[in-house]
Amino acid sequence: MRRFLAARSTGFSLRGRLVWQFVALSLVLVVALFFAVRLAAERASRASQDAVLGAAVIAVADAIRPVDDGLAFDLPYAAFSMLGAMGNERIFYSLSIGPRHVSGYEDLPPPPVPAEALSPVFYSADYGVNRLRLASVTRRVLLEDSLREVTVVLGQTRYGQALIARDTARIAAWVGMGFLLLAVPMALLAARAVIGPVDLLAEAVTRRGPQDLRPVRHPAPRELLPLVGALNGFIARLRGALQMAETFIFEAAHRIRTPLSLVRTEAEIALAETSDEATRIRLRRMLRAIGESSRSASQILDHATVLYRSEQFEPEPVDLAALAAGVLRALEPVAEMREIAFVASGLDQPVRVQGDGRMLEVALRNILDNALKYSHDEGRIFVALRRQDGRTELTVEDEGRGLSPDDGDLSGRFRRGSNVGEIVGSGLGLTIIEEAATAHGGSFSLKPRAEKGACAILSLPSSPSPSA
Amino acid sequence: MRDLVLAIVTLALGLIAPAGAFEIEEERIFGAPQGRELSIISTTDVPAIAPVMEAFVRHRPEARIRYMQAASTEVFRAIHDEQAEIDLVMSSAMDLQMRLANDGFAAPISPEIDGLPDWARWRDQLFGVALEPVLTLASRRGLGDLAPPRTRRDLIAMLREHPDRFDGRVATYDPQSSGVGYFLISQDSSQSDSFWRLAEVMGRLNTRLYCCSGEMINDLRSGRITIAYNVVASYAARYAPDDPDLIRLALEDYTFAIQRSALVPVNAPDPEYATEMLSFLLTPEAQAIMAESSGVALIPGTGPAASVHLRPVRLDAGLLVYGDQLRRGNLLAEWTAAMVQP
CATH class of the missing domain: 3.30.565.10 (Histidine kinase-like ATPase, C-terminal domain)
Structure with missing residues (x-):
């Protein structure tokens, strides 16, 4: 407790603050990681599923061919099989000639913009209770001597995609939580590494003897150098003040001693010369007091000498x-x-x-x-x-x-x-x-x-x- | 051709239009009269399924099973159009079952499916419960000294070489009226080009078209026909368990096996019990009973192993294409063109 004797606490600990900041930062990172991974997973799985959906809708459109007396439509097994393999989705399709529904599910939401022949239009829409991702292409087919627009719409639910994104994000979150758990001991360790030099410095200063006023030469990290500098400046001032006080005492003792020995000699002469008993008693008392004073002065001088020499030992x-x-x-x-x-x-x-x-x-x-x-x-x-x-x-x-x-x-x-x-x-x-x-x-x-x-x-x- | 398309559209409309309640062919109660009721609608007829149901109620004395047998289109209509409150739906019409699952009528469930192959389930909604090989049946007497064909090529050659012997004596499903028949010719047509040659040969021989397996097998046994192409094996086992005259041909170029599949509708009154029943159907005990009539086990190790020629049809989203009106129209037009020759 000695080292905190004179210190007044500001109410917080650097170590605690470091640890909490580290942990809080980690928490923010974990949350950010969760959302970033979720977004990325959503985008990635959406893009890949869109690619499959697009390929499937083109395969379906390719299966349309005009025959002598109408439209032949050989819905491709493989396209549906592929779509079905892409997770836990339901599949919907429709085929219409112009505005007339011909085959598949009725009332599938039409594309917001007219679809083209080669690149499918992707869009999202509600169908019944389901949110669908749809792709559509339009082909021009010669039917009964007129060019008709045949629109194919292929849609699928994206529950599986959302699930994949959620699962991926959850895994990321668990990894993040693991990191967070690890962050606490890591933060403690980091705080110790940061605070360590301060403790060492404090200990080095504490270990010094009461007379030790040499500048602190303990190795310190760059950030602590101003503190050490300030401490050394303070020590130097203290030392100057002490030296001044000692010099003053030394000087004072020295100056007192010389007149004292003069007074003593005079008193001794007076004692030898007088025969009045009362005066002699008084003079003896005086001599005694003078002896005491000069002795004290010598000892003060001795003390100052010892102090001075132990400093420059x-x-x-x-x-x-x-x-x-x-x-x-x-x-x-x-x-x-x-x-x-x-x-x-x-x-x-x-x-x-x-x-x-x-x-x-x-x-x-x-x-x-x-x-x-x-x-x-x-x-x-x-x-x-x-x-x-x-x-x-x-x-x-x-x-x-x-x-x-x-x-x-x-x-x-x-x-x-x-x-x-x-x-x-x-x-x-x-x-x-x-x-x-x-x-x-x-x-x-x-x-x-x-x-x-x-x-x-x-x-x-x-x-x-x-x-x- | 126009007329034909029109006819198909009319037929389709007839199926879709709300024509009252779905038709049930037979209904049977298994187990305790006042038990926990489990309602099942299925295409499998009662005598075939009875041993399995009885085994279930033997294990659970509190169970009461209301088993309804119906045609595959009626089963589909019951769930898709009428949203009947039924616990378990079993059907051999894989395309219709897949349509139900895709259109959101199947609840996600988690039965115990130890050993069930990946291709026999669709996510957690549709589960295969039995394999049903599709065979060609022949009458030994009708063939006489001819060797039974081993492949479709053999069959085509035999029919071509002996038109006199086979004229009017070849039978198959009528794909216009039979859901299974349509499903099988669409599988055939996507599997091999030789099918259309076979169809042409069959058309030239005035092939007789049947709505149902039973009649076809009866006519075969009575000697009215010699060859029945595309017959579901379990029917053959049921109608003619040990007729020495009947030859079951698993053609070696390929033999389809369709799957009887089960789902629990989203509005099932007791989905937990239905899931329990489904788990039971997939136990070795129930599987062994069903493999006995079909001749092949769905779950390996519970019955006879599949031959190398067997091609099980996967439960796959691709099955959805068979329900397409245009596709159906085109295929049936082509079939009719092959059958009805000038």
Whole structure:
């Protein structure tokens, strides 16, 4: 559900719309197919039946011949047999000389235009309850010394033809229905193919880490390029804004720190020079507040550094042992002041990891600073560096007050444990360590120790180089 | 010739004009007196059909069949002109049956027709129920020492060579008065040219013309005639079941077999029952009974197989041409010219 978190639905689904449009289009095509096939079948069967009817009427007309005393008419068996074979039709014919009916069925509808001798006239008409398709030819025959017009009309019902057209169209409709049934899964498939890249893109964007503001370079189909472009433009603006904010914070912290150290020096001098007890108390409070502020400023600077460097992360081989030893040396004076002893192990030989030296140094300093801060005076801090299961682990254990069990995740910015008491802290330390670890593909955990104190573990993936 | 055409027209008008109810020659009831009635009109006479009808009512005790026998033209008139309410129409006049179907008097039905050949049905309206070969009958005594002819050519030669022996002793249907006779000569004339030579020879021998098979066969058996050309086989079987004197000749150049066909009229009171009867007529049981008198089975396997010379007439729309007045007039004129010689 996370990916739809900020999206407002417009009430329709692209996939659904695609499927329905596809199915609706198929339906329209099926209906069109039905009518087109029906029309074509009707025309084709009508044309072929007309051809047979025309041939038959000519054969019938050819059977007319004048004899000495009238008209001989040998109605051809084959013509009728052929007509009868053309489906389920009834056959009607008539022969007339001029207007006088001579043979066959009476009252057959006459042709609308006078028929010719060679090419039959086709027409449709009602005869009784039947709708007939008729063909007619006229022959001129010499009868009793005068030329008379003999008209032959041959008609048939076309129920079979209509049936054939209907059957053909029905078959087409069934094929169409089959296609329609097939269209639903096909449409689903097509919709998936179309929507697929969108899903993939969404997933690629969703998978990114919270700090990842690189432009989206995921391959996308042409149609999605504007969207990706817009997204990248948006990311670029966001990144610019963030960078500006970070630069501003960095600058602000930097600018605050310098005057703070000036104020601190002045306060320390004032403390050394005054003998008025009330003033001294006040000055000590001031110094304390100044320490807190400058510490916060440093940490904000550290945080900004980590953020900046994790964005432009370019790992190189770093000797974590030397780095840790350096940080320990730097913190040695503060530890000595409180008579805290560092017990280090595994720092005597180089332990290489792929990473950003500056970032790792900031992280280590914060871990050790934290341990130092929460240690009791005259306590011990154990620092151990070791390789384990392809990972490099730096463990820092103190004997301080440890953690309250219900503090949960302390790595959020400006979050602090519930038992910190009067100890000065900004709540950024753990965030810095966490972010540095994540940038290196590693992890950081802070757990209470069994008896007292806390155990901080920074775990980084080991460098694949065999130097260790 | 004019007179003849006139006579035909008058005859045709006489048939078409509403001359009251159609004529029934015989009527018989089969089965229960108060049963589900099935009315049949048919050209097949009662003694020939009785075993089939009795078999039907044996299977269906509730059936009551009113069987009416009539001439083929009367059967046609009953349905075509009078629209009589009859369930099943059976007739051997194939052209008239086809005319009924074409003019829309036959209902589409779907009886069980296992094994019925394609040529024995017309769509789903007209169904052949029996084959009736058309034979030439000869009297053994009348022929004497002459060998029975095997083809029409033999027959023509025999008649030509012995005019004294056959003068006035050849018989056939009168196509003017007999529907079957007309149908048969039109089939003959379209089948072979030798028919007209035969007609001429028969005309020279003063051939006697009969209206009906029965009389012809009776005259043959009593010795008044020697050759009867074109006789429906089932009649011969019925009138002379085992007369040793009678020779049944299936001429080898061709022997027609007409079909007795059945249809259910569109206004039949009980078309379902009629369809059931038609299905029964096409069962092996009924087919076997009918094949016994005709000598050949319509559905292969239900009786004697057809000989290679047999030419069944198909149920086909082409049959419609035989009803044409002009065609009929021309053919009969030609026939008369052959028969009546100066």
